[in-house]
Amino acid sequence: RRGRVVLVGAGPGGPGLLTLDAVDALADADVVLADRLAEVGDLTRLAPGARIVDVGKRPGHHAVPQERIESLMVAAALEGLTVVRLKGGDPYVFGRGGEEVAAAVEAGVPVTVVPGVTSAVGVPGAAGIPVTHRGVSHVVTVVSGHVPLTNEQAGGLVALGGTIVLLMGVHNLVPLTGALVAAGLPATTPAAVVERGLTPAQRSVVGTVATLPDLARRHGVTSPAVIVVGEVVRRSQVWDRRVDGA
Amino acid sequence: RRGRVVLVGAGPGGPGLLTLDAVDALADADVVLADRLAEVGDLTRLAPGARIVDVGKRPGHHAVPQERIESLMVAAALEGLTVVRLKGGDPYVFGRGGEEVAAAVEAGVPVTVVPGVTSAVGVPGAAGIPVTHRGVSHVVTVVSGHVPLTNEQAGGLVALGGTIVLLMGVHNLVPLTGALVAAGLPATTPAAVVERGLTPAQRSVVGTVATLPDLARRHGVTSPAVIVVGEVVRRSQVWDRRVDGA
Missing domain, CATH: 3.30.950.10 (Tetrapyrrole methylase, C-terminal domain)
Incomplete structure (x- = not known):
């Protein structure tokens, strides 16, 4: 089985602003690397098959450095896992989504992006x-x-x-x-x-x-x-x- | 029962970019005034209790004039109905959402906005x-x-x-x-x-x-x-x- 990465924009707050595509991506995930664990509701219910990793990125506070997030993401996908990188807002509006897509592309890992409410x-x-x-x-x-x-x-x-x-x-x-x-x-x-x-x-x-x-x-x-x-x-x-x- | 208006951003294309709040609003609707009927999938399934009106607004093509959309929206809410005004993208990004909110407020109709992916x-x-x-x-x-x-x-x-x-x-x-x-x-x-x-x-x-x-x-x-x-x-x-x- 081939691994892949899905960057998902979770929107600006509350589980109600997740899109149906975001919900589907979470439901399929083996691993979720999440920035805003507290804000999208019950991730263990949204992503019941996934290991959930709080990478805790917030403005001015990076619990896990960006490079480490990217290497975790790529390594899991190369193991054959479906990795959801869950981000607040939209991945491309000050979300460093472009860098994470580039990291996946560089590693030869298929990557898609689910846009979110900014x-x-x-x-x-x-x-x-x-x-x-x-x-x-x-x-x-x-x-x-x-x-x-x-x-x-x-x-x-x-x-x-x-x-x-x-x-x-x-x-x-x-x-x-x-x-x-x-x-x-x-x-x-x-x-x-x-x-x-x-x-x-x-x-x-x-x-x-x-x-x-x-x-x-x-x-x-x-x-x-x-x-x-x-x-x-x-x-x-x-x-x-x-x-x-x- | 008191009527109300919910402006809903449907996102830029495809039912997968509807938010959970958008899906909930459609499920509760008595009337849906929709701009992009073809693009959000099966509205009769998403809004099974609603009368669906295609007001057909697209760039450069207003099937129903803006003033008429607003008066339809307000009239239905004043009858006690829950009205969803379904718009492409986000209601406030070139969507005339501000005008529709103002029309509802002016008529004394409760109005809320569900943001969408722009x-x-x-x-x-x-x-x-x-x-x-x-x-x-x-x-x-x-x-x-x-x-x-x-x-x-x-x-x-x-x-x-x-x-x-x-x-x-x-x-x-x-x-x-x-x-x-x-x-x-x-x-x-x-x-x-x-x-x-x-x-x-x-x-x-x-x-x-x-x-x-x-x-x-x-x-x-x-x-x-x-x-x-x-x-x-x-x-x-x-x-x-x-x-x-x-």
Whole structure:
């Protein structure tokens, strides 16, 4: 029997956002290498035939180094096993899916990818924020907020004039929003941060690109959280219900 | 009994990309207003208790006008029915989901949204193109290609230096790529168009931002198709297998 690797996007939270293809892949798995063990529900039920390995990757916290994940994945497939690499969100949106596919291809292991709901769209949506909206924005840029924006990038985002979604950026909220305002984004531009989106603990803090860092600090917002900047925030129900700032 | 509306993202193609929450919503539905009847499989089995209405919205072809869809949706919910509004991809990525949510809210009808896999990520991924890749791109912009880019937008995209995903843009491939090159994007930048992504008829045409329009024309590429521009295309298996251009 020939082994294989299936990269599976588990979506941004909760077992309800697994796709049917993801469920099928888990049901067939001999091994599951999982990032977000706690969040997709009962993996022993979803993958009853599998050995489940928590490789524990979360922003800023890699329980198992990336290279080790890739070698575990490839070694199991070369033994003839069906390996599911279960990742939060979509494997190709800041998920290092491209590297894992390349590792499998390089080892001669068949690899397929099951796309998932990305937090970049699903989390703003869960707060009622449409990342695009007719007549408001037909452009959305998703940026890793893990490192600050360069002046050129901030200028590019302002020139684009669309929605900006910053992932993994709560700890950089001051430099990220500051770079946008310095590049010419009006300080009155609506902005929101959605913490623990699509979980029962979801909450949103809403203001402007100028007021958001202070509001987020005062409310003790921590990661995981998705930041959205742009006029679409004004189209959301969180905007109508906002209590401070703006 | 109180009616309600559930906007459901069906994903970019095939019943396998429905989420479990989408399946549950369909199972509970009294009415389904569906855009992509043919693509999500057997709706009479997925929604056995529902009247199924094909509102037939596709890019450039609205069988039922948007206002009529919204009034059908609201009227059924006000009758006490559970209405599923089934949309391709994600409801908030060029899906007019924000307008439909607003119509429900305005009518006092409870509304929830089930996010879906967006074609902007899932379709490039199905061609092996990671929209982000460590060390290559940590920015991805999704733009409607339905109208040409302004010079300012094209300049912004070039300044950003990330991945560009153009949806609904095949008929505008010449002006879209031309605007990017005119704004300073190197003509050698890899580019691909993925036609009928995530269906059995999927095919990719791969070249550079300069050669893609002619390649796509010669291969007779038509919509639906997703265009990807950026160095991430070089990281894909379609790049390794490309036969012309570049």
